[in-house]
Amino acid sequence: MIKKDTIDKIFEVSRVEEVIGEFVSLKKSGSNFKGLSPFTNEKTPSFMVSPVKQIWKDFSSGKGGNVVAFLMEHEHFSYPDALRFLAKKYNILVEETQETEADKQKSNQKETLFLINQFAMKFFAKNLLKKNEGLSIGMSYLKERGFSNEIIKKFVIGYSLDLKKDFFKSAIESSFLKENIEKSGLIINNSNDIIDRFRGRVIFPIRSIAGRVQGFGGRILSKKNKTAKYINSPESLIYIKSKVLYGIYEAKNAISNQDLCYLVEGYTDVIQMHQSGIENVVSSSGTALSIDQIQIIKRLTNNVTLLFDADEAGLRASLRGVDLFLKQGINVKIIVFPDGEDPDSFVKGRKKEDIIKFFNESSRDFIRFKANLLLKDSLDDPFKKSLAIKDIVVSISKIPDLIQQEIFVKKCSELMNVSEDVLFNVLEQEKNNISFKKNKKKVLEKPLELVQNGLTIKKSDLELASLEKQIVHILLHYGGEEAFFDEIFLLHGENGQIIEESKIIKSKVYEKIFLDLQQDEVELINPLYQELYVILIELYQTQGNVIVDKLIRNIKPELSKIVSDLFLSDEIYELHNWDRRNVFVKDKKSLVGQLVSETILSLRKNLIDQKIKSLVEDSKEKKGLLDNPDFLSEVINYQNLKKLLSKKLNRVI
Secondary structure (H helix, E strand, C coil), X not given: CECHXXXXXXXXXXXXXXXXXXXXXXXXXXXXXXXXXXXXXXXXXXXXXXXXXXXXEEXXXXXXXXXXXXHHHHCCCCHHHHHHHHHHHCCCXXXXXXXXXXXXXXXXXXXXXXXXXXXXXXXXXXXXXXXXHHHHHHHHHHHHCCCCHHHHHHCCCEEECCCCCHHHHHHHXXXXXXXXXXXXXXXXXXXXXXXXXXXXXXXXXXXXXXXXXXXXXXXXXXXXXXXXXXXXXXXXXXXXXXXXXXXXXXXXXXHHHHXXXXXXXCHHHHHHHHHCCCCCXXXXXXXXXXXXXXXXXXXXXXXXXXXXCCCHHHHHHHHHHHHHHHHCXXXXXXXXXXXXXXXXXHXXXXXXXXXXXXXXXXXXEHHHHHHHHHCCCCCCCHHHHHHHHHHHHHHHHCCCCHHHHHHHHHHHHHHHCCCHHHHHHHHHXXXXXXXXXXXXXXXXXXXXXXXXXXXXXXXXXXXXXXXXXXXXXXXXXXXXXEEEEEEEEEEECCCCCEEEEEEEEXXXXXXXXXXXXXXXXXXXXXXXXXXXXXHHHHHHHHHCCCCHHHHHHCCCHXXXXXXXXXXXXXXXXXXXXXXXXXXXXXXXXHHHHHHHHHHHHHHHHHHHHHHHHHHHHHHHXXXXXXXXXXXXXXXXXXXXXXXXXXXXXXXXX
């Protein structure tokens, strides 16, 4: 592990404009640099780099962050590899924490296995191209599948001769130790007799996102009884089935550039699609889809389309994958091929344009896919239909974004002809108490007591999301500044009426926001905004200010992206030179007090609107409430409070 002092030194000397300038042509634009996006095909430059803040933002793809984030996005480095790249560029000696002897042995063992696998890949490729058996059996099979020499070379496909110890002998002659060859899984030590694991098979190397050979898949060509058609390397220090995706090395750039990943089942599906010009495709290699595999994809895109056969096994695989992707916040669609077709056979011989057209026209969201699949035999059976609807709602509950949840509930309601209220109730039943509380606003004081267990998420959350973003934006830009606020105090008169009292106060911006939200016990509904809000408040309370470049390198990538987005979204407007167009805009700093007050008041008004709506809905369900004076009094108080806040919003100074 790289020492913290070394990491700090790397960030201190690294210049984001210098590093990015090696990959993107940048031109000076005011205090910033602009260039064409390296992630999308654009004609008008929208890629911005801020030397002052040491951050970048690509407005065409939405990506952004610090210098390390760029290397991780563009070059697909891991975090440590990105740091080592920068250290090498700026001649910084990388100091690592002291490794134990066991750690050193493990690290050396891994490197040895990678070397053996690299040797094996070249060995098998040579067999395919140079040996008679490889040409007559292995190459003949590949040509029958329609694979060109170019695509065979691209994926380094090979062949293992049908001999007992062919690879083992060659590896020993190349000075590899027997025990290490065995650990790689390339041989089987069976009763003191050595046997090549992949003998008589076409070999598909499985490479990591960085291109290192982790393991192999092998397809047997002879018709031997009780022999699996496909076998993979056994698990080892460098090959863990749940953490590998076949084709990820060859597909990573295409996935990132197109912001879409196609997921298929087999090796040949991947290869055939590449040959057809569709390169943003990977395979789970016949294993059950795992969270680790999804995380690899998520590094490159949040959009996935599952391509599976129309048979029962393919459909089941699709169903398993859907909920896993949804839980990780990934937009997932499904394409089911016509009967008798799979990705390999379908794309073979077809033009790329026709394939893409079919994909676009045939892709379904998970609701429509599940509805068609689950309701196939249950339209006339109310019990089966209810189970199918419940299954769909369970999938919706996996989605972390509340707005997306609402959209899909509405879609399910339309498709299934079931009321939204019923579906929302079922949705809430599927949430556990912990996650439920996280996604709700907590308001303990009665005048703003909005969120109760069972409250339905409505359209107003769109406005709430915007207000929460604005709060974080204000904290980042103006949190440490002082401003004047027109403070409103709500008092109870002698007759119980609410009386407004106004007073001008001077306060730090972060103190005003913190105290107001704390008073109302409001927690931001977006967990990322809430996490960033807590970090910012703590920094202001302990240090008095926020240094942007230091902040973004000490927070997780998701938060770093938000920070860079909020900062550079302002910068892009500055570059438009509004003055030249005779459009004169007030300095935001001069209006920060008004901006804060309006945001907080709008948030409060939004909460009250939802509370009133909730009370009205309760009155419809419980008819006796309308005759309850306490209930009517509560509604009136909320209405009066809303009027006061609306009045306040219209006259904020």
